[in-house]
Amino acid sequence: MDITTLLVGLVIGAALGAALAWGYARGSVLSARTEAVLGAASAREELAAATSERDVLRARVVDLEATVADDAQTAAALRPVQDALARVSTQVQTLERDRVDQFAGVRDALVRLEESTATVGRETQSLAGSLRVSSVRGQWGETQLRRVLEVSGMLPRCDFEEQARGTNTAGEGVNPDVVVRLPGEKQLVIDAKAPMSDWLAAHGEDVSDEQRAAALSRHAKALRSHVRTLAAKEYWTAFEPSPEMVVCFVPTDATLAAALSADPSLHEEAMRERVVLTSPATLLALLRTIAYTWQQDALTRSAQELLDVGRELYQRLGTLGDRTSAMGKSLARSVEAYNALVGTLESRVFVSARRMTDIGLSTDAIAELEPVETAPRALSAPELVEELDLAAGPHGRPELDLDQRPQPDDRFSARASGTPGR
Numbered sequence: 384m385d386i387t388t389l390l391v392g393l394v395i396g397a398a399l400g401a402a403l404a405w406g407y408a409r410g411s412v413l414s415a416r417t418e419a420v421l422g423a424a425s426a427r428e429e430l431a432a433a434t435s436e437r438d439v440l441r442a443r444v445v446d447l448e449a450t451v452a453d454d455a456q457t458a459a460a461l462r463p464v465q466d467a468l469a470r471v472s473t474q475v476q477t478l479e480r481d482r483v484d485q486f487a488g489v490r491d492a493l494v495r496l497e498e499s500t501a502t503v504g505r506e507t508q509s510l511a512g513s514l515r516v517s518s519v520r521g522q523w524g525e526t527q528l529r530r531v532l533e534v535s536g537m538l539p540r541c542d543f544e545e546q547a548r549g550t551n552t553a554g555e556g557v558n559p560d561v562v563v564r565l566p567g568e569k570q571l572v573i574d575a576k577a578p579m580s581d582w583l584a585a586h587g588e589d590v591s592d593e594q595r596a597a598a599l600s601r602h603a604k605a606l607r608s609h610v611r612t613l614a615a616k617e618y619w620t621a622f623e624p625s626p627e628m629v630v631c632f633v634p635t636d637a638t639l640a641a642a643l644s645a646d647p648s649l650h651e652e653a654m655r656e657r658v659v660l661t662s663p664a665t666l667l668a669l670l671r672t673i674a675y676t677w678q679q680d681a682l683t684r685s686a687q688e689l690l691d692v693g694r695e696l697y698q699r700l701g702t703l704g705d706r707t708s709a710m711g712k713s714l715a716r717s718v719e720a721y722n723a724l725v726g727t728l729e730s731r732v733f734v735s736a737r738r739m740t741d742i743g744l745s746t747d748a749i750a751e752l753e754p755v756e757t758a759p760r761a762l763s764a765p766e767l768v769e770e771l772d773l774a775a776g777p778h779g780r781p782e783l784d785l786d787q788r789p790q791p792d793d794r795f796s797a798r799a800s801g802t803p804g805r
Contacts, residue, residue: 555616557616559572577633633660
């Protein structure tokens with residue numbers, strides 16, 4: 384019983400084991416088949432993806448080949464531009480080097496300019512300090528005036544006199560800085576002692592706007608006072624003939640402009656006082672006008688001298704015409720006398736001489752004499768014959784008629800007939 388049960392159990396166990404083994408084997412086969420199906424599907428998907436990627440890559444290769452071809456054409460077309468860019472780059476580098484050098488030069492120039500500006504500032508302060516002294520200021524004004532005279536072109540002809548002396552109608556001695564000589568022996572007086580101390584004070588260091596305005600107002604008043612002083616001296620009476628005015632020279636344009644700006648009525652009052660306020664610019668224009676007037680006056684004198692010489696030459700040509708005509712008449716009379724002599728010889732002397740040859744007393748033939756057929760040429764120029772048409776010229780010369788001289792055709796009407804010439 385136990386063995387049978389055991390056998391039955393073994394058989395059943397073996398059957399169950401076989402069943403389990405078959406089931407497991409079948410499951411493995413199914414799993415492998417499923418995996419194979421899935422792997423094939425995955426492979427097909429990968430193949431499709433690879434094929435698609437291949438097509439994309441192929442299209443990209445085609446595009447790249449076309450792009451490369453286009454790039455080659457573009458590169459060929461852009462090669463001149465590339466060369467030009469290379470040249471521009473080289474030039475830019477050169478310009479950059481030059482810019483650096485120029486910048487260094489400009490920097491050095493700015494340094495020198497700064498030093499020069501500082502020097503000019505110091506010298507300006509020194510000049511301003513010196514100009515506060517009245518005598519130095521007067522000398523500087525005279526120097527500026529002389530420079531304007533030189534620039535105006537008057538120096539080569541010495542058309543002005545410095546530090547001239549004169550006496551006005553009040554008996555006072557006056558000594559202007561410059562007297563300019565005008566055409567017609569007239570004279571123009573210029574004074575160069577304009578006040579400047581207040582103007583210099585207005586441009587000093589650490590001067591407020593109020594202080595500057597006050598200083599400029601004092602400057603205008605000082606210049607007005609100087610104008611009245613010049614008017615009272617009446618320079619034009621000391622240097623006659625002279626225009627009834629005196630020129631007040633202010634050494635700088637800014638100095639005069641500041642005074643006129645502070646006192647606009649100053650110029651009008653100066654004109655009423657017969658004082659002309661001038662700066663270097665306006666005085667230069669005035670002096671150049673005077674120099675031009677001198678040139679025109681010199682041209683007028685030269686033209687008058689030329690006219691006088693021409694008139695004298697014309698009169699001498701008239702005298703020469705008279706004498707030339709008289710010489711022509713004398714030559715005509717000499718020709719008449721010669722031709723008369725030839726006629727006499729032909730008709731009176733040579734006739735008898737030829738008879739001696741005819742009778743054999745002489746074998747030499749007598750040469751025939753030819754009359755002079757050329758007459759002196761008549762004067763035709765009006766400059767030479769103008770006075771010949773007058774009955775008596777301005778010098779008492781009688782009229783000379785050249786048309787009554789002997790004519791060549793009338794001297795001998797028939798030489799063969801023995802008729803003597805006139």
